[in-house]
Structures are given as C-alpha cells and as structure tokens.
Amino acid sequence: MSTTTAQDVSRRDFLYIATGTVGAVGTALALWPFIDQMNPDASVLALASTEFDLAPLQEGQGVTIKWRGKPVFIRHRTEEEIKKAKETPLAELKDPIARNANLPPDAPATDENRVKDGTGKVNEKYLVQIGICTHLGCVPLGDAGDYQGWFCPCHGSHYDEAGRIRKGPAPRNLDIPPYKYISDTKIVIG
Amino acid sequence: MSGHASYEFKNPVVRWIEERLPIFSTIRAQAVDFPTPRNLNYWWTFGGIAATMLVVQILTGIVLVMHYTPHVSMAFDSVEHIMRDVNYGWLLRWLHANGASFFFIAVYIHIFRGLYYGSYKAPREVLWMIGVLIFIAMMATAFMGYVLPWGQMSYWGAVVITNLFSAFPIIGETIVQWLWGGFSVGNPTLQRFFSLHYLLPFVLAALVFLHIWALHVVGNNNPDGIDVKSEEDTLPFHPYYTMKDLYAILVFFLVYLGFVFYSPWYLGHSINFAPANPLSTPAHIVPEWYFLPQYAMLRAIPDKLGGVLVMFSSLIILLFLPWLDTSKVRSNRYRPLGKIFFWLFVITCLTLGIAGSQPAEGAWLTVARIATAFYFAYFLVILPLLGKIERPKPMPASITEAVLSRH
Ligand code: HEM
Ligand code: FES
Numbered sequence: 001m002s003t004t005t006a007q008d009v010s011r012r013d014f015l016y017i018a019t020g021t022v023g024a025v026g027t028a029l030a031l032w033p034f035i036d037q038m039n040p041d042a043s044v045l046a047l048a049s050t051e052f053d054l055a056p057l058q059e060g061q062g063v064t065i066k067w068r069g070k071p072v073f074i075r076h077r078t079e080e081e082i083k084k085a086k087e088t089p090l091a092e093l094k095d096p097i098a099r100n101a102n103l104p105p106d107a108p109a110t111d112e113n114r115v116k117d118g119t120g121k122v123n124e125k126y127l128v129q130i131g132i133c134t135h136l137g138c139v140p141l142g143d144a145g146d147y148q149g150w151f152c153p154c155h156g157s158h159y160d161e162a163g164r165i166r167k168g169p170a171p172r173n174l175d176i177p178p179y180k181y182i183s184d185t186k187i188v189i190g
Numbered sequence: 191m192s193g194h195a196s197y198e199f200k201n202p203v204v205r206w207i208e209e210r211l212p213i214f215s216t217i218r219a220q221a222v223d224f225p226t227p228r229n230l231n232y233w234w235t236f237g238g239i240a241a242t243m244l245v246v247q248i249l250t251g252i253v254l255v256m257h258y259t260p261h262v263s264m265a266f267d268s269v270e271h272i273m274r275d276v277n278y279g280w281l282l283r284w285l286h287a288n289g290a291s292f293f294f295i296a297v298y299i300h301i302f303r304g305l306y307y308g309s310y311k312a313p314r315e316v317l318w319m320i321g322v323l324i325f326i327a328m329m330a331t332a333f334m335g336y337v338l339p340w341g342q343m344s345y346w347g348a349v350v351i352t353n354l355f356s357a358f359p360i361i362g363e364t365i366v367q368w369l370w371g372g373f374s375v376g377n378p379t380l381q382r383f384f385s386l387h388y389l390l391p392f393v394l395a396a397l398v399f400l401h402i403w404a405l406h407v408v409g410n411n412n413p414d415g416i417d418v419k420s421e422e423d424t425l426p427f428h429p430y431y432t433m434k435d436l437y438a439i440l441v442f443f444l445v446y447l448g449f450v451f452y453s454p455w456y457l458g459h460s461i462n463f464a465p466a467n468p469l470s471t472p473a474h475i476v477p478e479w480y481f482l483p484q485y486a487m488l489r490a491i492p493d494k495l496g497g498v499l500v501m502f503s504s505l506i507i508l509l510f511l512p513w514l515d516t517s518k519v520r521s522n523r524y525r526p527l528g529k530i531f532f533w534l535f536v537i538t539c540l541t542l543g544i545a546g547s548q549p550a551e552g553a554w555l556t557v558a559r560i561a562t563a564f565y566f567a568y569f570l571v572i573l574p575l576l577g578k579i580e581r582p583k584p585m586p587a588s589i590t591e592a593v594l595s596r597h
Contacts, residue, residue, distance in 0.1 A: 035368075038368050038369070038371055038378075038382065039367065039368050039371065040367055040370075040371055040372050040373065040378075041371065041378070044371070044372045044373070044376075044378070064469050066468070066469065068372070068373040068374065069372060069373055069374040069376045069468065070373055070374045070468075071468065071469045131469075132374075135353075135494065136349070136350040136353040136354065136494075137349045137350060137352075137353035137356075138346065138349065138350065138471040138475070139468075139469060139470060139471045140471075152471075153471065153472075153473045153474065154346075154350065154471060154475055155489060155550055156549070156550065156551060169489075169492065169494065169497075171494055
C-alpha cells in the first residue's frame with residue numbers, strides 16, 4: 001500500500017509542477033507583446049531616408065534638416081576650419097573614435113574620417129552630423145563655443161570644427177549618420 | 191490597532207449590509223474612533239493635506255482630459271483651447287499645474303517630518319518604505335504630466351530625462367529607443383506618457399491605501415517618539431484630528447489658491463508657452479522646482495553614468511534609512527546631536543535645490559558637489575555613527591506625562 005501512495009504523491013507533484021511551469025512560462029511569453037509594442041513601429045522605421053542637395057550651401061553656411069525626427073547638421077566648412085580640424089593632434093581629443101556610422105566602430109577620429117561617406121568618398125567641405133549632444137540630447141548651437149564649432153547650452157559641451165567633443169560633460173563626438181553621395185552635390189541620408 | 195471593536199447598528203439597512211460586508215464598523219474603527227496620540231502637532235497634518243492634493247489632481251486631471259488631445263500636432267493647441275475657450279478651463283488647468291507643486295510641497299514637508307521625529311524606525315519600516323515608493327511614483331507622474339502641454343520645456347525636459355537611460359552601457363541606446371517608440375521624442379512618446387500619466391495617479395491612490403493600512407496596524411508616531419502606553423495617551427481621530435487636519439487643509443488651500451488666482455505661472459517657466467521645437471533647444475533648460483535637488487546631484491558628477499547612478503541612489507537610499515539610523519531614540523527632541531545634523535541636512539537639500547537652478551559651472555558646481563557628498567554622508571556615515579556616540583536626553587515616561595509637563 002505504501003508504495004502506491006508514494007507513486008501517487010510523485011505523480012501529483014509532477015502534475016502540479018508541470019501545470020505551474022506551463023502557467024509561468026506562458027505568462028512570461030505573453031508579456032513580450034506588451035513590452036515590444038513600445039519599440040519603434042513600422043511607420044517610424046519606414047521614414048528612414050532623406051535626400052539633400054548641397055549645391056545651394058555657401059561656404060561658412062550651415063543648415064539643420066530633419067531625419068528620423070532628429071536634427072541633422074550639414075555644414076559647408078571654410079578653408080580655415082578644415083585646416084584647423086586637420087591640424088588637431090588626435091592625442092588632444094577627448095574621444096579618439098570617429099563615431100561615423102559609415103566606418104568600422106573603431107575608426108580613429110581624424111578629420112578625414114569625419115567626412116567620409118558610405119562609399120569611402122571623402123569631401124572635406126561638407127560635414128554631415130546628427131545635431132544631438134551626446135551628453136543628454138540637446139541640440140548644440142552652431143558657430144559657437146571655444147573651438148569654433150558647436151556649443152551645447154544645456155550643460156556646456158564644446159565641439160570643434162569637425163564636431164568632435166573637446167570640453168564639457170558629453171562623452172562622445174557628434175554622431176555621423178549613414179549617408180552617401182548620389183552625385184557630386186547630392187547626398188542621401190539613411 | 192488592537193482587537194476588533196464590535197459595534198451595534200440600529201438602522202436595519204446598515205445592519206443588513208454590515209453582516210455581509212463589515213464596512214460600517216471598519217469606517218467607525220479606522221476613521222472615527224481610531225486611537226491617535228494626543229500630542230500630534232501641525233506637522234502631522236501634511237499627510238492629510240497630501241492626500242487631499244492627490245484627490246484634487248485626479249479630479250482636475252479627469253476633466254482636463256475631456257478637452258485635451260494627446261497628439262504632437264494638437265497637444266499644445268488643445269491646452270491653449272482649454273485656457274481660452276473651455277468654460278473655467280483656465281481655472282482647471284491652473285489648479286492642476288499648481289496642484290502638482292503644492293502636492294510636492296506637502297509631501298516634502300511630510301517626509302522631513304518623518305526624518306525629524308524618526309517615524310521610519312521600528313515598527314514603521316514598511317510604512318516608511320511604501321511612502322518612498324509613493325514619492326518615486328509621484329515624481330514619474332509629474333514628469334510625464336509636464337510633457338503633455340508639449341511646450342519647449344515639456345519637450346526638452348522629456349529629451350534630457352529619457353536620455354539619462356542612455357548612460358547605461360551596451361543596452362542604454364536600446365532602452366531609450368524603447369522609451370521613445372522611435373529615434374527621438376515624438377508622437378509615440380507623447381501618447382504613452384499620456385496613457386501612463388492617467389494610470390499612475392490611481393497606482394498612487396492604491397499605494398496611499400497600503401500606506402494608511404500600514405499606519406493603522408502600528409499606529410501613529412508622535413512628536414515625543416514614545417509609544418502609546420494607555421488610553422489616556424490617545425484621543426479619538428474624530429473629531430479631534432479630522433478638525434485639526436481640516437483646519438490645516440484650509441490654510442494650505444489659502445496659499446495654494448493664492449498662487450492659482452494671483453500668480454499661476456510663478457512656479458513655472460515662461461518658455462513653455464512656446465510650442466515644442468525639436469530643432470532648437472532653449473538656452474537654459476531647468477526642471478520644475480521640485481526636481482531641482484535631484485537635478486543638481488545629477489550634474490554634480492562629471493561622469494554621465496556616475497551622475498545618473500548618484501541621482502537614482504539619492505532616492506533608493508531612503509528605503510534603507512530604517513536600518514542606517516542606529517539610534518534607539520525616535521524623536522530628535524531628545525537627540526541633541528541628531529537635531530543639529532537634521533537641520534544641516536535640511537540646509538543641504540535646500541542648497542542642492544538652489545544649485546540645481548543655476549548653470550552647472552564655477553562656484554555653484556563646487557557647492558553642488560559638497561552638498562551631494564553631505565547628502566550621502568548623512569545617511570551612510572552620520573546616522574549610523576550618531577546612534578553609537580550620542581547621549582540622548584532623558585525621556586518622559588509617557589505621552590501624557592510629556593504633554594502635562596509642558597503645560
Ligand atoms: C499624482 C497626481 C498628478 C500629478 C502630480 C500631475 C502633474 C501634472 C503636471 C505637472 C502637468 C503639467 C501642467 C502644465 O504645465 O500645464 C500635468 C498635466 C496634465 N495632467 Fe496631470 N497630474 C496628476 C494627475 C492627473 C490625472 C489623474 C489625470 C487624468 C485623469 C491628469 C491629466 C493631465 C492632463 C490632461 C494634462 C495636460 C493639460 C495641462 O497641461 O494642464 N493628471 N499633470
Ligand atoms: S545635453 Fe549637451 S551638454 Fe548636456
């Protein structure tokens with residue numbers, strides 16, 4: 001008799017544990033749609049690329065356009081700005097990485113690497129970058145700061161002529177979005 | 191409370207319901223006859239004031255939703271529509287916007303009351319911890335509410351605060367995009383904030399219920415911090431404290447309504463009257479006054495992740511306070527050193543508030559750093575040590591003795 005009881009008990013234990021497990025795993029799986037619905041949806045992902053004509057931009061002029069709801073700075077740099085940016089030794093940079101989505105993640109932050117597009121083309125004149133401070137996301141002001149580049153008023157970050165962080169709390173250089181030249185004066189971002 | 195008082199109700203309908211759901215006896219026992227220490231001072235009225243403000247926020251919020259539109263292209267205009275077209279819309283909006291500020295004033299005073307009189311000590315640890323959760327949930331609610339009018343400060347406040355999560359290594363970026371529902375703060379962000387801003391106050395109401403439940407299990411602390419020993423030490427809650435609370439609520443409302451009617455935007459930022467512009471950040475972004483101390487701590491740390499961790503720790507550390515304070519004496523009335531450090535702590539918090547409103551550079555940055563260090567030292571060094579070295583003053587034998595010796 002006692003063996004039968006023991007068998008019954010282990011059979012019941014198994015059923016209890018199995019039921020409980022299915023319930024718990026099922027609940028955990030059902031949670032995922034509730035979490036994932038908050039991620040960027042299909043319509044947001046669809047708005048992913050923008051064309052821009054560089055020709056009307058004068059030397060020393062910059063514009064801000066919108067891509068994926070974010071500001072993108074496009075600047076036609078002056079000779080002097082280019083020269084200064086190229087002369088800056090890498091050792092002086094707070095962030096030595098290019099932060100260019102078109103390059104490998106460890107590419108160094110040379111001026112050349114900051115203006116390289118997705119096909120490897122380099123056009124020193126035009127700097128294309130996401131206009132979002134890498135600290136907490138404010139939009140920096142152009143033609144400002146201690147390095148003739150950008151200055152973020154929120155908590156005082158200074159970026160240089162190539163959008164590289166030089167001073168202040170921001171940890172990284174301004175990000176360069178994925179873009180490529182589709183003609184000599186036209187780019188497509190995204 | 192000890193023992194279930196059994197009540198006899200004469201009204202047959204009341205009796206019939208009571209036998210099936212003992213709600214009338216519960217109300218009598220908990221809200222009318224509830225034995226309350228006889229020596230509570232006006233600092234004890236801020237709990238009731240805070241609860242009243244929660245009710246005000248829920249009522250004004252529900253009617254604002256009848257006219258508000260949570261969409262980036264219409265949110266700002268719908269708030270202006272409330273201000274200009276809706277009957278008494280201006281009043282409802284100012285009651286709600288200033289109500290948030292006065293809710294925080296009441297809760298901050300309520301928290302400091304607890305700190306001064308040692309209300310977090312055994313057996314009130316759970317009561318205190320639920321209070322800390324209420325405080326955190328309130329901060330989340332107010333932050334999301336402030337985004338709804340979709341002005342410049344709404345937008346950029348949302349950008350900076352959500353970006354705090356990008357400080358976490360590896361997963362930071364994924365978390366932030368998940369919070370936004372996009373690649374920047376946009377319509378999906380506004381809509382989810384609206385949904386949660388409607389939900390959280392009811393979560394708060396549930397937490398307040400648990401808070402009061404825990405209070406009614408262990409009973410009130412009191413200004414002398416000694417336990418109730420006999421019935422002589424107490425008074426029934428009604429009418430003694432219902433009336434005292436009501437009087438305090440009325441005086442509090444005098445000040446609150448003074449702001450609503452005469453200076454409704456004194457506590458706000460005029461830049462929020464400009465619609466949100468994702469392409470241009472205002473020169474000086476500051477959170478609402480009630481977040482300034484935390485904001486100062488965030489900026490005091492030169493490292494991004496470090497700043498975020500310090501800011502969140504400043505709240506989480508409150509959960510551990512019951513075990514960090516080693517003194518057996520609750521009330522600072524009987525703690526000569528505890529009293530001094532308490533007031534230094536108050537000054538520290540006010541200083542952090544001022545530093546948070548200034549640009550984070552120069553002397554203010556140094557001040558914020560020293561104050562942040564003291565904030566944490568108070569919990570981690572001073573309170574643990576003080577209990578070991580301090581010699582408390584002699585305590586009265588009972589609440590009644592304490593009261594009578596003062597009169
Ligand atoms: C814990 C309670 C609450 C707090 C602390 C709070 C806080 C806030 C704050 C700070 C604002 C921005 C006010 C402004 O600048 O105009 C706001 C706006 C708003 N809240 Fe709340 N709120 C609470 C409860 C509620 C509830 C329960 C609802 C709805 C049922 C609600 C609906 C709204 C709406 C529609 C707005 C946008 C209109 C406006 O800006 O005045 N709130 N809330
Ligand atoms: S967001 Fe630019 S410095 Fe903080």
